[in-house]
Amino acid sequence: MENKKTFGEKCAAFVRKDGVRSVIASLISILGGIAVGFIVLLLLAAFDSDVTFSQALKGILIVIKGPFSSGSADNMLFQIGNMLFEAAPLVMTGLSVAIAFKTGLFNIGAPGQYLMGAMGALVVALSLPTDTIPSWIVWILALLAGTLLGAVWGAIPGFFKAHFNVNEVIVCIMTNWIAANVVSWVFLDTDFINTPETKINFIKKTSSNGVATAKLGLDKIFEGSYMDISLIIASLVAIALYIMMNKTTFGYELKACGFNRNASKYAGMNEKRNILISMSIAGALAACGAALWVLNGSQDFKWNTYMSLPAEGFNGIPAALLASNNPIGVIFSSLFLKFLNKGGANLSAQTPFNEYVSQLIVAVIIYFSGFSKLFRDMLAKKLKGNEKRDGDSLKAKGGKKE
Amino acid sequence: MNTNTTNASAGKSPYVIEMRGITKIFPGIIANDDITLQLKKGEIHALLGENGAGKSTLMSVLFGLYQPEKGEIYKNGEKVTINDPNDANALGIGMVHQHFKLVDVFTVLDNIILGVEPTKYGFLTKKEAREKVLRLSKTYGLNVDPDALVEDITVGMQQRTEILKMLYRENEILIFDEPTAVLTPQEITELMGIMKGLAKEGKSILFISHKLNEIMEVADRCTVLRKGKYIGTVDIADTDIERLSEMMVGREVHFTVDKDESKPGDVVLEVKDLTVKGHSHKKNAVNGVSLKVRKGEIVCVAGIDGNGQSEFISAITGLTKCEEGSVITLNGEDVTKKSIRYKNTHGMSHIPEDRHKHGLVLDYSLEQNLVLQRYFEKEFSHGGFIRFDKIRDYADVLIAEYDIRSGQGPVTPARSMSGGNQQKAIIARELDRPHDLLIAVQPTRGLDVGAIESIHKQIVSSRDAGAGVLLVSLELDEVMNLSDRILVMYEGEITGEFDPKKTTVQELGLYMAGAKRQNGRGEADGK
Structure with a gap:
């Protein structure tokens, strides 16, 4: 900034914009994650005689190239198609977490809402007769059923938070495990489960009833992948949420409530209702993500979920954080996370590093992405420091403010 | 003096603390x-200035909370660097904050020794500490x-505890940050x-205030700041209230x-x-209060903080619930x-006591805050969508009319505005809304005389307009100046x-x- 004043000042003004600062902070955290991931690989190379340092370097390049490190062009298109498809549920859970954050709530209940959404969608998609009802109507009904169930599930922590001021994190965690058990219990000994000869732990694919998300030829472009229009749907939802939060009176209320509950109450907003609605929307979003995933038609849903919660729900948290809770940003952060995911898969396929190492590397990068707020604050501080040093020029320009 | 201060280099400089x-x-x-601020040993030196004049910043520099870009601090003529409050304490600088830093459930003694507990083999030895505290309180009449x-x-008494805390730590330079704000006239x-x-015993006192009559009464000298600039230091004996206020505000001020x-x-x-109901359920916070406010009059509820005024107003505005049998008629x-929104839209305006807790959404911009109760009205929204252009126009009007100053105009984050301008924003919002009843709770708290003058004028004109x-x-002072009728609230x-x-x-x-x-107001006093 010292040597080139005009250019430097322009840069500073650009960086000072909140949005730009968020993006830079996210990039820094991603780079930090990659650096630490590389260190992990180097350490492994140092202590494991099977692995060389050049393999470590090759390894980290594979991870950061994502699906582009897949070897052949066909394989690359296949991986990109799957990446785009798998990003859709993550966009939805990311939005779920982001919207709750904007209202001052931490929705760690996305995994439970996700499970309820998957259950609702599956039950409707597999039980409604497609010979009498057109399958696209069944598809819509299934999507709605899943979404609605998630909204109800999300409303539970919202209700306790609004009316009894019970911390939503606690209720969310409890509803997660309740959902895990409810889903297992509902599917236990039902016809929804695959026949014993095939995969006993999984629910039938919805395509067995002729229900599947429209593909619009996308699966042809990305040959062999699961690609369908779900990412387009998720992106439209993200845009709608962006508009809702930033352009409507409802969004104004929700954010006011998130920033300062007392002031929104003083202003006559119904802050209890807002908390409830915000959590319901969050629940609906996470559940809708699950519904999009199972309704693809080719996905296996593991029904005895009582032992574990779906990672997609939790991964919504880094997706939201990496995007600084901006709904549009969530689309890109989710794509990025899935991009890394593919890189991780290629790492274990192409180098001696096993799949656990590749997941570890991806986890490290995701973990660092959680620091984006820290980096954002550090960036803000750094800028302030610069401004202080530029105090004299400020004084000369008469930039004094009340 | 019974404190064994290590004050070796005294005499080198006439000033115990000098900020240059x-x-x-x-x-x-x-x-x-x-x-520049020069504090003589044994004097009471007032630091006077409007809000945002830089008093707090200057004190924070002295206390080590901020590092100045330029300038030096000298103690007894020797240059010192103060990097944090611990350095300040080591130099004998103590501060009574406006909001006391006391642990409510501890005894006075425990609070005084907190942080410098005398121990033997890891166990507290309070006996000596206790004697020292008793000795100090006797010496200084605390x-x-x-x-x-x-x-x-x-x-x-809590304030006296704070003072004892400083004395116990053998501080020689005592900073009082607006100490009279919470006291009754007798306590003042x-x-x-x-x-x-304290000054007579050789302690040097920095007295931060914007109450001119108190400065006139107690201080020896007074340094005046205005908008971050040093205006001057005057001997109190050679000046009067009018001149001080002119120095502070930069123009003549009308006190009545x-x-x-x-x-x-x-x-x-x-x-x-x-x-x-009270918080502890032992006693009602507000007990069967009845009153009437007519159009065109200012009724003032006076009282010491914590006698139920806040709860009383919260119940009227709807922020808290009142007990069965209470009736509020608007x-x-x-x-x-009825809901808060109903009251808001049916003629009630409310300038809240706590502007950060209730009055503003600090993370919203100034313009967003200016429509906090009106964003949904036809004027500012259409089909559920906010009309940002209308809000901007409205904000521009209010900002000009009420002289709300901020860094970036309507888009300034409320958090980055000065306290006085935050309050102006709230007052602009509440007075500009159509209202028959204006509830104002400490509308001028923490503001300087210039701002107080304009807020008082606005409240009076609201009354004259029929509210x-x-x-x-x-x-x-505010109670006596502004009100047409005074009600005193006690317990x-x-x-x-x-x-x-x-x-009087x-x-x-x-x-x-x-x-x-007064007779007829509840039970007569038993004494």
Whole structure:
């Protein structure tokens, strides 16, 4: 900034914009994650005689190239198609977490809402007769059923938070495990489960009833992948949420409530209702993500979920954080996370590093992405420091403010 | 003196603390611009300035909370660097903050020794500490029971505890940050006596205030800051209130509010038997209070902080619930059970006590805050979508009309505005909304005389425009100046009603302290 004043000042003004600062902070955290991931690989190379340092370097390049490190062009298109498809549920859970954050709530209940959404969608998609009802109507009904169930599930922590001021994190965690058990219990000994000869732990694919998300030829472009229009749907939802939060009176209320509950109450907003609605929307979003995933038609849903919660729900948290809770940003952060995911898969396929190492590397990068707020604050501080040093020029320009 | 201070180099310089050419810059604002402050040993030195004049910044520099860009600090003629409050403490600088830093459930003694507990083999040895505290309180006339719990003693005693805390740490330079804001007139007189006693014993006192009559009474010299600049240092003996205020504000200030005789009209607010439960359920915070506010009059509820005023207002505005049997009538309509929004849109404006907690969404911009209760109205929204252009136009009008100053105009984050301008924004918003009743709780708290003057004018003009005003204030000057009728609240009950022209501050003080009670206002005093 010292040597080139005009250019430097322009840069500073650009960086000072909140949005730009968020993006830079996210990039820094991603780079930090990659650096630490590389260190992990180097350490492994140092202590494991099977692995060389050049393999470590090759390894980290594979991870950061994502699906582009897949070897052949066909394989690359296949991986990109799957990446785009798998990003859709993550966009939805990311939005779920982001919207709750904007209202001052931490929705760690996305995994439970996700499970309820998957259950609702599956039950409707597999039980409604497609010979009498057109399958696209069944598809819509299934999507709605899943979404609605998630909204109800999300409303539970919202209700306790609004009316009894019970911390939503606690209720969310409890509803997660309740959902895990409810889903297992509902599917236990039902016809929804695959026949014993095939995969006993999984629910039938919805395509067995002729229900599947429209593909619009996308699966042809990305040959062999699961690609369908779900990412387009998720992106439209993200845009709608962006508009809702930033352009409507409802969004104004929700954010006011998130920033300062007392002031929104003083202003006559119904802050209890807002908390409830915000959590319901969050629940609906996470559940809708699950519904999009199972309704693809080719996905296996593991029904005895009582032992574990779906990672997609939790991964919504880094997706939201990496995007600084901006709904549009969530689309890109989710794509990025899935991009890394593919890189991780290629790492274990192409180098001696096993799949656990590749997941570890991806986890490290995701973990660092959680620091984006820290980096954002550090960036803000750094800028302030610069401004202080530029105090004299400020004084000369008469930039004094009340 | 019985404190064994290590004050070896005294005599080198006439000043115990000297701050030379202090410059402190924040983004977009020069908080302190080449400020010099010289504190003599044994003097009471007032630091006077409007809000945002840079008093707090200067004190934060002295206390090590901020590092100045330029300037030096000298103690007894020797240059010192103060990097954090621990350095300040080591140099014998102590501070009584405006909001006390006491642990409510600890005794006075425990609070005093907190952080410097005397121990032997890891166990507390309170006996010596206790003796020292008793000795100090005797020397300086700081009457307080060391074994009482802080939550059980009066605000005045809590303040004395804070002073004892500084003395216990053998601080020689005592900073008092607006110490009189929470005290009754009687307690203020007492504090002034204590401060004079401390100075006589050789302590040097920095007294931050914007109450001119207190400065005139107690201080030896006074340094005035205005908008971050050093205006001058004057001997109190050679000056008067008018000159001080002119130095502070930069223009002449009128201390009395010009207002015509009130012409009370219809009753706009009627409260009957309002009762609010207390936090501890031992006692009601508000106990069966009834009052009427008519259009065109300013009714003021006076009292010491914590006597139920806040709960009373919260119940009227709907922020908290009141007990069964309470009745609140607005413009003749029973609104006891109505929502806050209903009251907001049916003629009630409310300037809240706590502007950060209730008054503003600090993370919203100024313009967003200016429509906090109106964003949904037709004027500002269409089909559920906010009309940002209309909000901008409206904000521009209010900003110009009420002289709200901020760094970036309507898009300034409320958080980055100065306290005075935040308050101006709230007042602009509440007065500009159509209202028949204005509830103002401490509308000028923490503001400087210039801002107070303009806010008082605005409240009076709101009255003259036909609104009823219910004012809650802890400042007796404000109560006497502004109101047409005064009600004193003590322990959740109205204990007296006065005409400001026929009563005195001293008389009000007795009622506020619970020493007197008018007949017919609850039970008569047993004594």
